Amino acid sequence: MSQSPVMERRSPDTGVGGRGPAEAAFIRIDGARKVFTQRSGGAVPVLDNVDLAIAENEFVSFIGRSGCGKTTLLNMIAGLEDVSAGRIAIAGKVVTGPGQGQGVVFQQHALFPWLTAVDNVAFGFRKSGLAKAERCRRALELLSLVGLDAAAGRYPREMSGGMQQRVSIARALALDPQILLMDEPFGALDELTRIELQQELLRIWEARRKTIVFVTHSISEALTLSDRIVLLASNPGRIKRIFPVDLPRPRLRTDPGFNALYQAIWNELST
Amino acid sequence: MKPLSRLSAASDLTLGLIGAFLAVAAWEISARTGLVDPAIFPSPSLAIRAAAERLTAETVADNLFWSLLRVFSGFLLGALAGAAVGIAAGWYRGFGALARPLIELLRPIPPLAWIPLAIIWFGLGEPSKFFIIFLGAFFPVVTAAYQGMRSIDPMLLKAAQTFGLSGVPLLLRVAVPAAAPDLATGVRIGWGLSFGVLVAAELIAADRGLGYMIINERNTGGSVGVIVVGILLIGALNLITDAAIGAAIKRWIGRWHGA
Numbered sequence: 231m232s233q234s235p236v237m238e239r240r241s242p243d244t245g246v247g248g249r250g251p252a253e254a255a256f257i258r259i260d261g262a263r264k265v266f267t268q269r270s271g272g273a274v275p276v277l278d279n280v281d282l283a284i285a286e287n288e289f290v291s292f293i294g295r296s297g298c299g300k301t302t303l304l305n306m307i308a309g310l311e312d313v314s315a316g317r318i319a320i321a322g323k324v325v326t327g328p329g330q331g332q333g334v335v336f337q338q339h340a341l342f343p344w345l346t347a348v349d350n351v352a353f354g355f356r357k358s359g360l361a362k363a364e365r366c367r368r369a370l371e372l373l374s375l376v377g378l379d380a381a382a383g384r385y386p387r388e389m390s391g392g393m394q395q396r397v398s399i400a401r402a403l404a405l406d407p408q409i410l411l412m413d414e415p416f417g418a419l420d421e422l423t424r425i426e427l428q429q430e431l432l433r434i435w436e437a438r439r440k441t442i443v444f445v446t447h448s449i450s451e452a453l454t455l456s457d458r459i460v461l462l463a464s465n466p467g468r469i470k471r472i473f474p475v476d477l478p479r480p481r482l483r484t485d486p487g488f489n490a491l492y493q494a495i496w497n498e499l500s501t
Numbered sequence: 502m503k504p505l506s507r508l509s510a511a512s513d514l515t516l517g518l519i520g521a522f523l524a525v526a527a528w529e530i531s532a533r534t535g536l537v538d539p540a541i542f543p544s545p546s547l548a549i550r551a552a553a554e555r556l557t558a559e560t561v562a563d564n565l566f567w568s569l570l571r572v573f574s575g576f577l578l579g580a581l582a583g584a585a586v587g588i589a590a591g592w593y594r595g596f597g598a599l600a601r602p603l604i605e606l607l608r609p610i611p612p613l614a615w616i617p618l619a620i621i622w623f624g625l626g627e628p629s630k631f632f633i634i635f636l637g638a639f640f641p642v643v644t645a646a647y648q649g650m651r652s653i654d655p656m657l658l659k660a661a662q663t664f665g666l667s668g669v670p671l672l673l674r675v676a677v678p679a680a681a682p683d684l685a686t687g688v689r690i691g692w693g694l695s696f697g698v699l700v701a702a703e704l705i706a707a708d709r710g711l712g713y714m715i716i717n718e719r720n721t722g723g724s725v726g727v728i729v730v731g732i733l734l735i736g737a738l739n740l741i742t743d744a745a746i747g748a749a750i751k752r753w754i755g756r757w758h759g760a
Contacts (some may be wrong), residue, residue, distance in 0.1 A: 255731075310659055329665035340660040344757045345677045352564065357665045385757040 235432055255283035256441055257307060257409065261316035264302050264467075276302050279316070282460065282469060284443065286408075289435060291444045291452035291459045293495070299467025300445045301413055307443060308332050308411050320409065327355070333407030335398045335415045341386040345396045348373060348382040354404025372400040376430065386452035392423035399434070410435075412444045416451065428454055432479065449495050453488055454481050471498055521735070541730045551726025560714070565738070568699060568710040571627065575634025576695040580688055583642030587687075588680065590643075591650020592672055604643055612636040612698045616705055630702045637698035638691035647685020649680030682758045685750045692746050696739045711735050 242419040263486035264277040277299040285288050294302035305311040307318055309328040318325045320332070328334075341350050358365070373379055386394055395415055402410060416424045428451060435442055446452050452459045456475050463470040473495060477487050503584070525545055532544030539547060568726050572680035590597040612633050653676055661675040703712025714733035718724065 305659075308663060310662060328663045332662070332663065334663040336656055336660060339654060340656045342657060342660075342675065342678070344681065344754070353661075354664055387757060387759055402663075 236494075239430070251303060255289075256286040256288070256321060257282075257284040257443070258319045259283070259303075259307070259316070260318075262303070262306060262313050263315040263316055264299065264306065264311070265314040266411075270309060270327055277306075278466040278468050280467075280469055284441060286441055287439050289442045289444065289455055289457045290461060291446055291456040293446055293449065293452050293459055293499070294462035294467075294470075295464055295499070296447075297467075300462050302467070303462075304411050304413050304445050307409070308334050329405075331405075331408040333402035333405055333410050335395070335402045335410065335412040336416045338394065338418045341394055341397055341401070343386050344385050346385055347378060347389065350386070350387040350397055351401045351404055354401045369400075369404065369447040373397070375403070375434065376400045390423075391419050392427060395419065395427060396430070399431070403434070403438070408439045408441060410442045414443065414445050414447065417447060424451070429480075431455065449492055449499070450483060452495075453477075453491055454483075459495065461495065535608070543729065545729075548726035548729040551724040552730035555724055555727050556682070556714075556730075557720075561734075564709055564711050564714045565734075568703065568712070568738075571630050571710065572634055572695055572699045572742060574719065575631045575699070576638040576692060578631075579635040579638030580691055583639040583644075583687070583691065584646045584684060587643040587646025587684075588650055588672075588677060590678070591647045592676060597647075604640075608640045608644065612640075612694070613701050616702065620706060625706050625708075630699070630707065632739045633698050633702045634695045637695040641691040641694055642684070642687040645683050645690070646680065649683025649687075650676060652683065653679045681754050685754055689743070689746055689750065692743060693739070696742070700735055 243418040259280055259282040262277060262280040263275070266274045266276055268274060280303060286420065292303060294300050297464060302311060306313050307320075307325065309325045309330060309332060313325075320330055325332075332362070345353060348366065348369045351372050352365045355365040355368065360368070370379065370382060373382055376399055378393060378396050378400070381389060381393060381397075384393075389397070398415065417426050419427065431442075432455065434440075436497070442455075444455060453475060459475060460469055461471045461473065462468065473491060475481075475491060477485065477491075481488055483489075529544045529546060532539050532542065532547065543551065552743040586600060590600050590604075615633055615636060616629075619629040619632045623632060653735055657679050658671065661671055666674060699710075700712040704716045707713040711731060711734060715728045715735075718727045718731070
């Protein structure tokens with residue numbers, strides 16, 4: 231398993247990778263910029279000229295130091311934040327807001343504390359026009375997909391952090407989104423729970439065929455999960471390098487290819 | 502962990518009851534031994550006997566009814582108006598900027614300071630009391646509702662937006678429930694203030710109600726015992742209603758909020 235782990239960043243037109251050459255760009259980011267205007271009137275560039283193409287069913291991670299704009303980029307794909315310049319399109323349609331097939335899982339504390347697990351998931355069906363009983367039935371189905379059938383009646387504060395994130399994933403899946411956008415979803419969990427949920431996520435990804443964009447601080451998490459790792463640099467946020475991860479799954483941390491890539495990403499991050 | 506906390510909760514209650522018993526006993530003894538003059542501060546047993554002689558159940562029930570009617574209606578409208586204004590001010594920036602300075606300007610005025618104006622505007626009848634009690638509930642609730650709205654975790658709103666919620670549905674389905682714990686605190690404080698304001702208003706300007714009952718006893722040179730019993734009755738009524746509201750709040754948000 232020896233291969234050259236580091237590749238040059240490809241141009242956006244050919245930047246689709248992972249699963250064979252025939253796949254077209256599903257999420258397309260062209261010259262996206264983000265500028266935050268301060269109250270004093272000053273403008274802070276957060277993201278500068280980002281080009282990226284993500285294929286359907288691809289698993290892409292964004293990695294980078296705090297403040298590199300990776301969460302902002304994710305929110306822009308989610309339609310939760312405007313693009314200051316450039317454009318982002320999903321399946322050819324320009325993103326103008328949430329609800330265009332993007333499901334989002336946030337870091338933590340994003341479940342509605344006044345709703346039980348099953349009602350939190352059922353909330354995802356609010357716009358579906360389904361009858362209440364049917365929403366409830368499907369919510370329970372999704373809870374069992376994430377292994378939480380037994381906790382359906384619990385409120386978020388009665389669940390562990392890992393359970394809460396499982397519910398968050400189930401809720402995001404309620405819309406049957408084509409894209410799952412995940413903002414450090416396992417960042418606040420302990421190591422064991424984290425590894426468990428990573429495996430769970432890969433299982434769901436395989437079973438449901440989603441395009442996943444995953445923001446993380448952890449190199450090994452990105453390596454365990456992704457087809458490609460997009461490394462962002464700060465001031466202003468921009469894509470520094472893209473690492474394809476052509477390692478077979480399940481990936482082992484002891485694998486030499488894994489280690490070589492880890493080292494390469496670490497070197498790039500720390501310079 | 503659990504048995505220990507339950508044990509200490511039980512022993513806290515026991516200690517509290519012992520404390521209350523000791524105070525009543527000390528009161529009874531000091532009145533009987535002549536340590537305090539029974540004419541100005543009668544013993545509990547004497548006070549109850551005097552009240553039983555001078556007050557019919559009908560009188561007490563009638564005054565109780567009027568006090569409760571006033572405080573409930575004034576509080577209900579004050580709390581509803583406070584919640585509506587506070588939620589709107591927290592949600593709609595423009596309205597908040599418009600209304601908040603006015604609210605902050607009026608809020609420090611004690612509701613009782615409005616009494617002379619209330620009498621001029623509404624006369625001595627029910628509307629003036631209603632107005633004062635309304636104010637007692639309005640300001641704590643409006644403040645708490647506003648604070649609650651301003652401190653909603655933006656993550657919850659974002660999460661709801663990813664499901665296509667916006668505008669009024671986002672406000673009603675997400676923002677208001679998220680602000681409910683703060684709102685509940687305001688409601689409870691508002692109830693206490695409404696109740697306090699009620700009795701004061703009845704002392705000053707009323708011809709029925711518990712406040713009137715005790716001040717009338719004083720003005721007609723009746724029994725101090727009736728006044729003492731009346732005071733305790735007002736305290737007990739506030740205690741019970743506050744506990745009822747507390748229990749209702751706990752039912753409402755206790756399980757998910759852990760209040």
